[in-house]
Amino acid sequence: MxxxxxxxxxxxxxxxxxxxxxxxxxxxxxxxxxxxxxxxxxxxxxxxxxxxxxxxxxxxxxxxxxxxxxxxxxxxxxxxxxxxxxxxxxxxxxxxxxxxxxxxxxxxxxxxxxxxxxxxxxxxxxxTLDELDRARQWMMLLGRKTASERIATLLIEISDRLGAAGCSPIAPFLEKFELPMDRQQMGDLLGLTIETVSRQLTKLKEAEIIELPDRRSVVIKDRRRLENIATAA
Amino acid sequence: MxxxxxxxxxxxxxxxxxxxxxxxxxxxxxxxxxxxxxxxxxxxxxxxxxxxxxxxxxxxxxxxxxxxxxxxxxxxxxxxxxxxxxxxxxxxxxxxxxxxxxxxxxxxxxxxxxxxxxxxxxxxxxxTLDELDRARQWMMLLGRKTASERIATLLIEISDRLGAAGCSPIAPFLEKFELPMDRQQMGDLLGLTIETVSRQLTKLKEAEIIELPDRRSVVIKDRRRLENIATAA
DNA sequence: CGGCGAGTTGAACGTAATCAATTGTCGTGG
DNA sequence: CCACGACAATTGATTACGTTCAACTCGCCG
Missing domain, CATH: 2.60.120.10 (Jelly Rolls)
Incomplete structure (x- = not known):
């Protein structure tokens, strides 16, 4: 028990x-x-x-x-x-x-x-209702968003959910975190290939929106811009 | 009331x-x-x-x-x-x-x-649990299936659900039915454009898997083959 | 130091999107 | 009843995005 x-x-x-x-x-x-x-x-x-x-x-x-x-x-x-x-x-x-x-x-x-x-x-x-809402939001991502929008959405989402899972009462999201998955799994989640995931991450890094200290870590340097990309304005 | x-x-x-x-x-x-x-x-x-x-x-x-x-x-x-x-x-x-x-x-x-x-x-x-399962199956479609697989899946799905909604206790699915949506809406559901939807339907028609008597009707002539395409063998 | 797996980068390709023109269908009014 | 207009659908040509195939780099552990 x-x-x-x-x-x-x-x-x-x-x-x-x-x-x-x-x-x-x-x-x-x-x-x-x-x-x-x-x-x-x-x-x-x-x-x-x-x-x-x-x-x-x-x-x-x-x-x-x-x-x-x-x-x-x-x-x-x-x-x-x-x-x-x-x-x-x-x-x-x-x-x-x-x-x-x-x-x-x-x-x-x-x-x-x-x-x-x-x-x-x-x-x-x-x-279950919340989970269904989340699944439907993800359907929008899979059906209609571009590769860069997908990656940006994923990073925001992970940042938010790790923030919510953590017990800190103040942080609604994290600006630095460990990815709980590898590139292949990111692709499987986003409906993309491993190569496209990698290229899009590199683009975000070069635009100085994120940093990638090591292969599992992400630092969000400019959350505003990342959110703009994610929401597909 | x-x-x-x-x-x-x-x-x-x-x-x-x-x-x-x-x-x-x-x-x-x-x-x-x-x-x-x-x-x-x-x-x-x-x-x-x-x-x-x-x-x-x-x-x-x-x-x-x-x-x-x-x-x-x-x-x-x-x-x-x-x-x-x-x-x-x-x-x-x-x-x-x-x-x-x-x-x-x-x-x-x-x-x-x-x-x-x-x-x-x-x-x-x-x-809600059933709906969530269905949403997740659809995520697979949106993330990983090709255009022809998507169209085939949609036709099977509509056939099944109209069959279940109808009161006939014997028909688990329909082989002739009216599409409850136009091409644009099919595209919005499948994550495709209207043109791709049209082309794929034409292909299924030319392969004699379906018939399209008018723009809203579908006849499934060879359900087996349609299912094979849908399940992405 | 060598070898392996994960990740990145590059070049060529292919599927579906986009742009554009045509055909078909339906509803309306002459 | 047919002609017309509007909209839906189809078909064609071109483009673009992401995939595929391939080579290379990096980090890690033996």
Whole structure:
């Protein structure tokens, strides 16, 4: 069972809908688990056997074609919920982009618990609605934005979400951060190739909008201009 | 108020979660409304004031950039739910693609009712999860599929969803149907231009996979081959 | 120091976009 | 009923953006 009392995401994850003794009951159903970078938690097409909360780290949700093309359809950060509750097979795989820690439940146990806790379901519904909005924004990016707009949008998005995931109450976003993915994964998320990602990053660097101290780090030097590029004015 | 007893979608819409007197109570909050083709029910960015069930017709959810590019991020059919419950502004506009009829609620009235009816919320959650899965599949299309794969996927999808929306218990899909949108809207949904849509349809016609009796009709002559193209083997 | 994987850079290519002209369809009024 | 105009769709020619293929660089660990 999980020790919810000391969980770092207990106030932000869906668990925050519960009163202490409900939380204790849920905790009994879950267990904390480490997932190392590259490890796959759920395979695309498999029956949905588990759901989880992300405690730390970043994971991707991805879909593949038979001939090997991949599209990342979601990225989850600490306090986000993973999985497909209430039956069905998982239409996407879940793989750790960084070493991560999750609080994992069997789907059936979680489903049963959720059915009897409307507040939990309500939180889950709100999260799912938010996730849907985010997915739709990303559809705009994939369908209509140019390569440079896509890269700029991604950098803003990661900066924002890492800022929100961090516990700092003041920073709504980060101006320096570590990319939780490599170039290939950026391409899979943006619908671009690795080469195009690289070229666009170089262009932003040469325009002095960002710096790239090393291959995983980004410094946003001119957020205003980056946002202008991202929103495709 | 709406006359739920005779509503054609009462067994498929989220209302099916309710027992008769609950249904009557919800019916008092809603009213049926006609929406004619092209009419916009909700504007992108506006505060989310209403939600609704689709009774008949087809509507689009769409997002635009400042410079006028548009991406359709969802298409709703009879029995589907429209809107963004529980606060927030609507991140997309809702516009009728065909003449339509909806059962409309003010958001606050619906939210209040939903809070006290966990079964309704549960149905809504399931629908939202399904919608999210569909959005993610579409992200794969937008990010990684070629023009011909996109067109084939769209035709299959419309065939399936019109089949499911129709009341025929035997037809899982239709082999002849009316497109609920014009070429421009197909492009906005697929992330393509109008010209590319037209060319790809012509190619499918010349390959004798489909027929195009008139500009709004499609006959699928060889569904197997169409599916092969769609799934990007 | 050597070798490997990730990333960058370059050159050629190809798919879909853009620009432009034509055809087709529908609704209206003569 | 047909002629007309407006708009939707198709078709063609050209362009451009991102992909593909290929060579090279960098950083890291043995």
């Amino acid at each position: 999980s020790d919810c009392d000391t969980c770092v995401v207990r106030n932000r994850a869906i668990c925050s809908a519960l009163v202490p003794d409900e939380l204790a009951a849920l905790g009994k159903l879950g267990r904390k688990q480490m997932v190392s970078r590259g490890q796959t938690l759920v395979w695309e097409g498999d029956e949905s056997l588990v759901v989880a909360n992300v405690i730390q780290g970043v994971l991707k949700l991805s879909v593949s074609t038979q001939d090997g093309r991949e599209q990342i359809v979601g990225v989850v950060f600490p306090s986000d919920f993973i999985g497909r509750p209430f039956g069905k097979e998982s239409p996407y795989g879940v793989t750790a982009l960084t070493d991560a820690e999750v609080c994992i439940f069997t789907r059936t146990a979680f489903d049963g618990f959720a059915k009897e806790h409307p507040d939990l379901q309500h939180k889950l519904l709100q999260r | 709406s006359d739920c007893d005779t509503c054609v979608v009462r067994n498929r819409a989220i209302c099916s979660a309710l027992v008769p007197d609950e249904l009557a109570a919800l019916g008092k909050l809603g009213r049926k409304q006609m929406v004619s083709r092209g009419q916009t029910l909700v504007w992108e960015g506006d505060e989310s004031l209403v939600v609704a069930n689709v009774i008949q017709g087809v509507l689009k959810l769409s997002v635009s950039t400042q410079d006028g590019r548009e991406q359709i991020v969802g298409v709703v059919f009879p029995s589907d739910f429209i809107g963004r419950p529980f606060g927030k502004e609507s991140p997309y506009g809702v516009t009728a693609l065909t003449d339509a009829e909806v059962c409309i609620f003010t958001r606050t009235a619906f939210d209040g009712f939903a809070k006290e009816h966990p079964d309704l919320q549960h149905k809504l959650l399931q629908r």
